[in-house]
Amino acid sequence: MNSAPSGRRPLTVIVPCKNERRNIRACIASFAEIADEILIADSGSTDGTLQIVRDIGGCRIIEREYVHSGDFKNWAMQHASHDWVLIVDADERVTPELAREIRAVLSGPDRADGYWIYRENYFMGHRVRFSGWQSDRCLRLFRRSCGRYVGDTDHAEVSISTGRVGRLRHRLRHYSYWSYDAFFQKFNRYTSWQAQVWHAAGRRPNYWRMLFTVPTRFLWLYIVRLGFLDGYVGLQICTLSAFYSFMKRARLWELTSGLPQPDPETSSASPGPLRSDPGRCAA
Known part of the structure; x- marks a missing residue:
């Protein structure tokens, strides 16, 4: 210092x-x-x-x-x-x-x-x-x-x-x-947080944007923004960036329309223990 x-x-x-x-x-x-x-x-x-x-x-x-x-x-x-x-x-x-x-x-x-x-x-x-x-x-x-x-x-x-x-x-x-593990760790946090911000602001998912965001984003980055000149790296970055745009919208749909998985272990109608059938289990 x-x-x-x-x-x-x-x-x-x-x-x-x-x-x-x-x-x-x-x-x-x-x-x-x-x-x-x-x-x-x-x-x-x-x-x-x-x-x-x-x-x-x-x-x-x-x-x-x-x-x-x-x-x-x-x-x-x-x-x-x-x-x-x-x-x-x-x-x-x-x-x-x-x-x-x-x-x-x-x-x-x-x-x-x-x-x-x-x-x-x-x-x-x-x-x-x-x-x-x-x-x-x-x-x-x-x-x-x-x-x-x-x-x-x-x-x-x-x-x-x-x-x-x-x-x-x-x-x-x-x-x-430096690795895909590191990338997807941040990817999950960024896409989840952005979807939560949109959801809190009252934004709704748009079918047509979800449909076209991947191809349009990819072509913009890969062709117009010259991603093809970066070779293998450019192909990966442009694809991941397009998928990132899609997943923000997909996670927004999850928040607005996704149904929670039922948990039979907390239901009053939970089935009792399974009963074995010695005859059917015999070798």
Whole structure:
């Protein structure tokens, strides 16, 4: 952790995490030289993540239960010592080029209160250049006095009250998924939560949208957004993205129209124990 040089606005880097043993050391090392404070916001790690953080040193740890991304990050921001914050997920890396650009922004004229940062995405270790991911961006560098996450899902985004928002040129490296087990763990959470938000807002499933969402989404990403240029990786990402769009709607249908499975063990008409027939069971 560094002290801000004279003329540079100090920066708190916040890392939300849970069970990130394989990521946390490299993540912290990627931004350590530009951080005046490192705040690790943990939501229940049990894999040794926090011990690694303590071994690294120079970090402050805060802990709380996770509800969803926006809620958790808004809570973590309240604990930052500085107005300027940079949010970095544990599976992301601040490249040297991005670090220099952030340092220059905080040392230069006060032109904006928040900055969009584009991401350089990887899928199971392979760089994704197209497939709709080429325009992936997040508002991660901002004044916490002006910014707050808005939205009740894991894809909540920051809103800057002053409207003064800029854009950084260099990208944040993002290692999205290393296995299908990890993918489907988040897939289930994201689709379930979005369906619950829609259901609470009174939204109803639409048959035609469910019917056409997979082919239209796939063709848009694979053809128009050039997913075919990403080869095997692009084929998988475009297919999974289309299925993701479908499953949000399918889970909404489940909430509005799905019937619960009967539980005969709690019914007053539960049948008695099965009776054996010695004659029929004889060898």
